[in-house]
Amino acid sequence: MTLEEALALDAADPLAPCRDRFVQGEGLIYLDGNSLGQLPRATIEATGELVRVAWGEQLIRSWNEGWIDAPARVGAMIAPLIGAEADEVIVADSTSVNLYKLIVAALRQAQQRDPARKVVVSEAGNFPTDLHIAEGAVAAVAGAELRVVERGALADALGADTALLLLTHVHYKTAERFDMAGWTKAAQDAGALVCWDLSHSAGAVGVDLNAAGADLAVGCGYKYLNGGPGAPAFLYVAKRWQDLLHNPLSGWMGHAEPFGFADGYAAAAGMKRWLTGTPSVLGLGALESGLALWDGIDMAQVTAKSAALWDIFHAAGTAAGLECVTPQDPVKRGSHISFRHAHAYEIVQALIARGVIGDFRDPDILRFGLTPLTLSHADIWSAGQMLIEIVESGEYRRPEFAVRNAVT
Amino acid sequence: MTLEEALALDAADPLAPCRDRFVQGEGLIYLDGNSLGQLPRATIEATGELVRVAWGEQLIRSWNEGWIDAPARVGAMIAPLIGAEADEVIVADSTSVNLYKLIVAALRQAQQRDPARKVVVSEAGNFPTDLHIAEGAVAAVAGAELRVVERGALADALGADTALLLLTHVHYKTAERFDMAGWTKAAQDAGALVCWDLSHSAGAVGVDLNAAGADLAVGCGYKYLNGGPGAPAFLYVAKRWQDLLHNPLSGWMGHAEPFGFADGYAAAAGMKRWLTGTPSVLGLGALESGLALWDGIDMAQVTAKSAALWDIFHAAGTAAGLECVTPQDPVKRGSHISFRHAHAYEIVQALIARGVIGDFRDPDILRFGLTPLTLSHADIWSAGQMLIEIVESGEYRRPEFAVRNAVT
Secondary structure, three states: OOHHHHHHHHHOOOOHHHHHHEOOOOOOEEOOOOOOOOOEHHHHHHHHHHHHHHHOOOHHHHHHOOOOOHHHHHHHHHHHHHOOOHHHEEEEOOHHHHHHHHHHHHHHHHHHHOOOOOEEEEEOOOOHHHHHHHHHHHOOOOOOEEEEEOHHHHHHHOOOOEEEEEEEOEOOOOOEEOOHHHHHHHHHHOOOEEEEEOOOOOOOOOOOHHHHOOOEEEEOOOOOOOOOOOOOEEEEEOHHHOOOOOOOOOOHHHEOOOOOOOOOOOEOOHHHHHOOOOOOHHHHHHHHHHHHOOOOOOHHHHHHHHHHHHHHHHHHHHHOOOEEOOOOOHHHEOOEEEEEOOOHHHHHHHHHHOOEEOEEEOOOEEEEEOOOOOOOHHHHHHHHHHHHHHHHHOHHHOHHHHOOOOOO | OOHHHHHHHHHOOOOHHHHHHEOOOOOOEEOOOOOOOOOEHHHHHHHHHHHHHHHOOOHHHHHHOOOOOHHHHHHHHHHHHOOOOHHHEEEEOOHHHHHHHHHHHHHHHHHHHOOOOOEEEEEOOOOHHHHHHHHHHHOOOOOOEEEEEOHHHHHHHOOOOEEEEEEEOEOOOOOEEOOHHHHHHHHHHOOOEEEEEOOOOEOOEOOOHHHHOOOEEEEOOOOOOOOOOOOOEEEEEOHHHOOOOOOOOOOHHHEOOOOOOOOOOOEOOHHHHHOOOOOOHHHHHHHHHHHHOOOOOOHHHHHHHHHHHHHHHHHHHHHOOOEEOOOOOHHHEOOEEEEEOOOHHHHHHHHHHOOEEOEEEOOOEEEEEOOOOOOOHHHHHHHHHHHHHHHHHOHHHOHHHHOOOOOO
16 A cells, blocks of 8 residues: 555545544654553543632532532443443443452352352453452352363353353454354353453444343443543443342442441442442543543444554555464454564564554564544554564664563 | 631741642632542642643653552652551552452451451441441451441450451541550450551541551542542551452552563562552542642641641531530541531531531531641631521521532
């Protein structure tokens, strides 16, 4: 592809106007929106006003003027992006904390139905916090255990002792995407529940939890949803489970009457029981502002543009001699692309030095987020050219590119 | 006291310059800093720059430029306010979530030492989330139970089966303050650990966890520490326990190598193991800015001014015929004052209508935060005069003051 062809795709791109709604750094091509989404321009004023007016002037009165309902209100904004009803999603805590809540709740519910159901099945190489949290969660339920198997062994691992199948929809490293409907059915056919981690798929690809019949899900606010660094996360509980599952982190914000100040805990109805402590109001405000950009966006256009961006960058990476580890079939992947190379770290650093920000994942993966709302086809073409130059010229071999950072 | 006398106290007040470091609303006297602390002026620019520059321009690179260390760095800023070493405090999640971590960890540790130690003892009428979370925490440890007793029965409740004594240092309603050293000793003499909730004492009164020999503590960032609505909370683990206690919410940020991406969990050394998911960067930034105001503040002056403000408002409330439920002895209370009145709700609403913001706590408590950094003696005198007028004139009986809000 030539630059002219990329520019022609931009000229015909219905999502092209979205790019200017984000702060775009001079000389920067940001291919890490799958790790930390870019800053929406409107969020500068929205968070500024939240601090100056809602906190600074209205102070405690703001709890009655929008803050107390923010977890449900912002959750309802996420719902259409993941195929959920508005009252099946709420925003709270971090993805890790929400995973703990749902895994423990699902284990307890499964054991009530059948004491033999005590195993959480998950995938080796799943995003580490999912496995780490599952380790912690099984320790909180007598007899429960975690079984981590390779992707190819997942189907055989489901059985009469399975309580929960815990999968990340789009793999954080390779972008491989599970067939949500197929794996939901496989778990349920085995008598288990399924919990989907949507961190790399919400806002990246079309997700339809209800169409798949999914039971539970969690996801991240700071990637494709552009909610800001450490944005609060979300959780989804299918309506049929909402009365039957209980939050082990039974804090006051999940109480039926948080301001009744009773000693005993009584779970709120619906999704509110998944709240625990006082929510992060600044985080919720930034996330709400980021989600506002999704209003009116056609996910089919997002999916189509993601595929077009992917093709451009895939061609460049391949031309540079990198090994692509992301599936070629668009329905089998998310919206990032990963390559393997023995000098992955150094190449990523050399790209950063040129203003192309991707990231490195141990031990040998180069990962690039292709976020359709914030990037043009020409951006991807230019980044691809730089990747080719850096690899072909050996530019990445400069000593400064081997220096390791705390966060890579 | 006359207004002139109050103004004379202000003229001699070494903390008087602090007041202008906060946004002060025109015609507003804010006596709710114990619920949501006021906005430091510097936080407007600090959070604005965090959004515009660190997020908007530096993007993912900011993780290597201060974000990843923020939980420990901000924790170290809290340490001197609570009598802890810098490496005994870390900022994470909410107070409720942190309570869950420490209660479960303490229960498991106690049972390792002695399987008979399985009871968490706490006080009836403690802040509800402490009791609610304790309910959830005991459910995560086989055989554990929660025993909630009246304050007068606490000493007798400690015994050979006690794993943990869970107390809130300053009571959220009445401002009664426990003798930290005495109750720490009582718990330890009984062979138990103690966990202090410092939400209403950090930044309100002098706290010395190390001098008291305390084991564990949690506390809130959005009250006297002025960290903003829903600010992240902190937790403290005495150095002697740091290797022996484990975070049940074992997420990737508490891993020894978060960016090694291993499947198995391995706890980080020191306080980092108490992190769970990706921290709220916006929340940490606002909290850090709020804590910067405490640098160089003499807690003895804070304590003395708190007592002076208390005396002024106590005299007013008593003159208005309200029943004070806060102890008269300054060492037996925090930095708020509470009164009981059958029309507490309406009086609070009438005060708010006049620009004096306190709060109501079910069923009949009027509560007023006396925050020495943000308030002058004249502020308190004026608020006291309005309280007297509202009660004596029956102004609070207007029908609009009986309308209930979601958050009171």
